Amino acid sequence: xxxxxxxxxxASMKNxxxxxxxxxxxxxxxxxxxxxxxxxxxxxxxVERGLIYVFVPLVFxxxxxxxxxxxxxxxxxxxxQGARYLLSLLMLLILGLGLQIIxxxxxxxxxxxxxxxxxxxxxxxxWNATIFLLFTSMIKIxxxxxxxxxxxxxxxxxxxxTELNYLKAQINPHFLFNTLHNLNSMxxxxxxxxxxxxxxxxxxxxxxxxxxxxxxxxxxxxxxYMKDYIHLESIRLNESFEMLFSVDGNVDxxxxxxxxxxxxxxxAFKHGVSDHTNxxxxxxxxxxxxxxxxxxxxxxxxxxxxxxxxSGFGLDNVKKRLALIYPETHDLQILDRDDLFDVRLTLKxxxxx
Numbered sequence: 001x002x003x004x005x006x007x008x009x010x011a012s013m014k015n016x017x018x019x020x021x022x023x024x025x026x027x028x029x030x031x032x033x034x035x036x037x038x039x040x041x042x043x044x045x046x047v048e049r050g051l052i053y054v055f056v057p058l059v060f061x062x063x064x065x066x067x068x069x070x071x072x073x074x075x076x077x078x079x080x081q082g083a084r085y086l087l088s089l090l091m092l093l094i095l096g097l098g099l100q101i102i103x104x105x106x107x108x109x110x111x112x113x114x115x116x117x118x119x120x121x122x123x124x125x126x127w128n129a130t131i132f133l134l135f136t137s138m139i140k141i142x143x144x145x146x147x148x149x150x151x152x153x154x155x156x157x158x159x160x161x162t163e164l165n166y167l168k169a170q171i172n173p174h175f176l177f178n179t180l181h182n183l184n185s186m187x188x189x190x191x192x193x194x195x196x197x198x199x200x201x202x203x204x205x206x207x208x209x210x211x212x213x214x215x216x217x218x219x220x221x222x223x224x225y226m227k228d229y230i231h232l233e234s235i236r237l238n239e240s241f242e243m244l245f246s247v248d249g250n251v252d253x254x255x256x257x258x259x260x261x262x263x264x265x266x267x268a269f270k271h272g273v274s275d276h277t278n279x280x281x282x283x284x285x286x287x288x289x290x291x292x293x294x295x296x297x298x299x300x301x302x303x304x305x306x307x308x309x310x311s312g313f314g315l316d317n318v319k320k321r322l323a324l325i326y327p328e329t330h331d332l333q334i335l336d337r338d339d340l341f342d343v344r345l346t347l348k349x350x351x352x353x
Contacts, residue, residue, distance in 0.1 A: 005038065008282065014050060022143060055106045057128070060100040065132045067092060070336060073140050078328055089133075097125050155324040201227045212258040219254040219293065219349070221284065226265050233269055234253060239281035241273045249288030254349050256293065257325045261286075263318040264297045264343045272299025293349045297341040 037054040072092065076085035101122070207225050211217050230243060265284065273280045280302055287294040315334075322330050322345075329348035335341070 005162065022139065025139060026136070030058075030062065052107055056104055057100065057125075060096060060103075061129060061132045064092065064096045064129050065136045067096075068133050069136050069140055073137060077141070077144055077176070093126070093129065097129060098326055100125060151324055151327055158320070158324060173300070174293055197232060200232060204228050204232075210257070214258060216255040217258045219251045219256050219288065222256055222258065222261055223251060225259075226284075227270075229262070229265065233273070237273060240278075244281070244283040246284070247286045247288075249286075251286075251288050254288055254293060256347065256349060257321065258319065260321060260347075261295060261345070262324070263315065264345070267315060267343075268299040268341070269298050274302045276303045288349075291348055293347040294345070296342070296344045298340065301337075301339055301341055 014150050024343045034054065037058075038050070068089065072085060072088050075088060204225060208222065211221065227245070230245065233239075234243070265282075266285075268282045271283055280300065282297070282299045285294075319332065321331060326347055331344075331346040333344045335343075
């Protein structure tokens, strides 16, 4: 855990350094442009008029560039909505350049004989604005690609650490499955319930050992794993709790990262169900649309804070996994009250289908 903590702190420092470098790169672009303009126009317009002639367009180029950089580009790069992005870009250029022409006509009044409204001027403003939009966009795209590669490397490192820790404690799975099979043969004539538990446990362990190593798994398999866990817990606790589990939508084509939903269910059982408390309950709702998975899990709290066990995977761990595997395509909201714990998770799943 210390190694993981150090790794994420290092990643945070790297991100901070990257942000500084990006800021300096943007600053250098505008300083270079400004120095070039200031070295030329004041010579034939005079200092005062030259400064007005340089800084008024600069203000509009900066505004257009960063409205596009921060608000429009994510529509294309993150949300993948090309038509909406192009329409928004067209509106930005029309409104921005139209306002720039109006302001410049007023600011440059008397600067040039014969007025300053020409067709070539409009083309020049459009060309200049396009150049700045393209240049800052290239910076944004390069940064996005770098961060994507960085997240992939970070995820690979996390997987290596997890696999290493798992291998240290792992029993040979073939030996384990064979043992469970032999045990099932021995207990079946005496107790069908015991045989059912063994078969279910074997299925769960196979999912944990083999399927959890995959990049994605069927959402249907993830849900079946959760149902098996619920069934085993209901046997262990003699069904001393109320479980409401509903799935809405078509789950057949959806895929998710393995064991990305289960830790929230495990946490609900560990802190929300006890065989010493009556009226325990857990409510799970899963809703699947064409590109979204929405899950809500809520439970009452039955154990005081100091007596709670720590979740096997840990909510902190699953938060990090969500940040790595679903960057900017998930939303996790956790409500933690004295008597209630409520989790609401939304994942964008179309790109993993």
